Amino acid sequence: MKQTVHFGAGNIGRGFIGALFSESGYHVTFVDIAESIIHSLNEQKSYKVKLATDQHETTTIKNVAGLNNMTQENKVIEEITGATYLTTAIGPNILPRIAPLIARGISERVYQTDEKLYVIACENQIGATDILKQHILDNLDEDTKDRLAGRVYFFNSAVDRIVPIQEDNSLDVLVEPYYEWVVETEEEIPEVEGMTIVSELAPFIERKLFTVNTGHAVIAYLGYLNGKSTIDKTLADEAIKEQVEATLKETGDYLVKQYGLKADEHNEYIQKIIKRFKNPYLQDGVTRVGRAPIRKLGPEDRLIRPATEAQKAGLSFTNLAKAIAAALLFDYQEDEEAMKLQSMIKENGMAKVLEDVSKLPKDSDITQEVIKQYALLKG
Numbered sequence: 001m002k003q004t005v006h007f008g009a010g011n012i013g014r015g016f017i018g019a020l021f022s023e024s025g026y027h028v029t030f031v032d033i034a035e036s037i038i039h040s041l042n043e044q045k046s047y048k049v050k051l052a053t054d055q056h057e058t059t060t061i062k063n064v065a066g067l068n069n070m071t072q073e074n075k076v077i078e079e080i081t082g083a084t085y086l087t088t089a090i091g092p093n094i095l096p097r098i099a100p101l102i103a104r105g106i107s108e109r110v111y112q113t114d115e116k117l118y119v120i121a122c123e124n125q126i127g128a129t130d131i132l133k134q135h136i137l138d139n140l141d142e143d144t145k146d147r148l149a150g151r152v153y154f155f156n157s158a159v160d161r162i163v164p165i166q167e168d169n170s171l172d173v174l175v176e177p178y179y180e181w182v183v184e185t186e187e188e189i190p191e192v193e194g195m196t197i198v199s200e201l202a203p204f205i206e207r208k209l210f211t212v213n214t215g216h217a218v219i220a221y222l223g224y225l226n227g228k229s230t231i232d233k234t235l236a237d238e239a240i241k242e243q244v245e246a247t248l249k250e251t252g253d254y255l256v257k258q259y260g261l262k263a264d265e266h267n268e269y270i271q272k273i274i275k276r277f278k279n280p281y282l283q284d285g286v287t288r289v290g291r292a293p294i295r296k297l298g299p300e301d302r303l304i305r306p307a308t309e310a311q312k313a314g315l316s317f318t319n320l321a322k323a324i325a326a327a328l329l330f331d332y333q334e335d336e337e338a339m340k341l342q343s344m345i346k347e348n349g350m351a352k353v354l355e356d357v358s359k360l361p362k363d364s365d366i367t368q369e370v371i372k373q374y375a376l377l378k379g
């Protein structure tokens, strides 16, 4: 049986990427630090993926196992030597932490076999695989680096499926029915059901990140500010829905201009995404979707990049500035980044935070607009 190794046995790992590999006839080894998940995977050897629909259609995912990357390093290395694919869905901030072990696996592998290994990071970040690749290269010696060509391939990708935090401790995962996994390559690669291959990822990942993720972030931060618990409940508020649409009009104007999209088709895409957000079965918490606001306020991420690109293109960014202001007001106590952001704002002021976190010059028009919107939102 073909083998794949997937780092991150969380919501997207089990509910999306690992499930697609299993359905495509692969044995999937999940690698994670959560011992309870690893234990359950090895005990049960299967789990269920349930669709968030009226019918709750359920699929059993088989041929799965788990390894702990902290306590079973040698076994992880062994699995990497025998795998066809190595994927991650672990969170962009964690990639540097798993790169040394992946590098050790690759170092063993390239001296044992000429079989090809395909590495794909499935994270909400532009160029996530490039970033992972660089961390892996930093952990390889020159001889090993020379052996990568023709043996180890790195492809960027965009992943789109809403998988909320799961209610109980079971391995089973509730997921939305929609999914899209786009992988950038011109190589002929072994087929994986549900994987779409493109030669240029930029339009796909920007369209997804600046529609699904920007829209989601606006709902999460405004929902949080207005005391709402979930995404669907927030969208039921007409004023917030209008604000989401106004923000997606701004990202849409940039995307249409940048990638020559057809405006009416893009509007349909926006409406389709908003319909996905309304799914009442997901019960997706605003605090999950708003998680890690420092990452989300990064210069290349879902709020800042569309604002800076809109500004460069002479387009409106007022609603994006309001979304950024709402993110700066996300003071959810259980979110480490939210707490850090709040103390940074308290200590240094907003303009300095936007300079440090978002790489926006203090006197930029976006910064000035965010400060204005922040005051309006705070009331």
Ligand SMILES: NC(=O)C1=CN([C@@H]2O[C@H](COP(=O)(O)OP(=O)(O)OC[C@H]3O[C@@H](n4cnc5c(N)ncnc54)[C@H](O)[C@@H]3O)[C@@H](O)[C@H]2O)C=CC1
Binding pocket: 007, 008, 009, 010, 011, 012, 013, 031, 032, 033, 034, 037, 069, 089, 090, 091, 092, 094, 097, 098, 122, 123, 124, 159, 160, 161, 162, 163, 164
């Ligand atoms: N949940 C969703 O709807 C979507 C998530 N994504 C992206 O997928 C990635 C994963 O997200 P989720 O699955 O939602 O997160 P999650 O929190 O459910 O899963 C992450 C997993 O990584 C594990 N992990 C954390 N640190 C680790 C370490 N040092 N070593 C090994 N394992 C470690 C955790 O134990 C957890 O099982 C993120 O980049 C996210 O942006 C992308 C599209 C959809």
Ligand SMILES: O=P(O)(O)OC[C@H]1O[C@](O)(CO)[C@@H](O)[C@@H]1O
Binding pocket: 124, 159, 160, 161, 162, 163, 212, 213, 214, 216, 217, 288, 289, 290, 291, 292
């Ligand atoms: O996973 P992140 O980057 O923290 O952000 C949450 C976002 O990602 C998703 O999990 C799916 O793309 C959305 O639910 C949401 O837009």
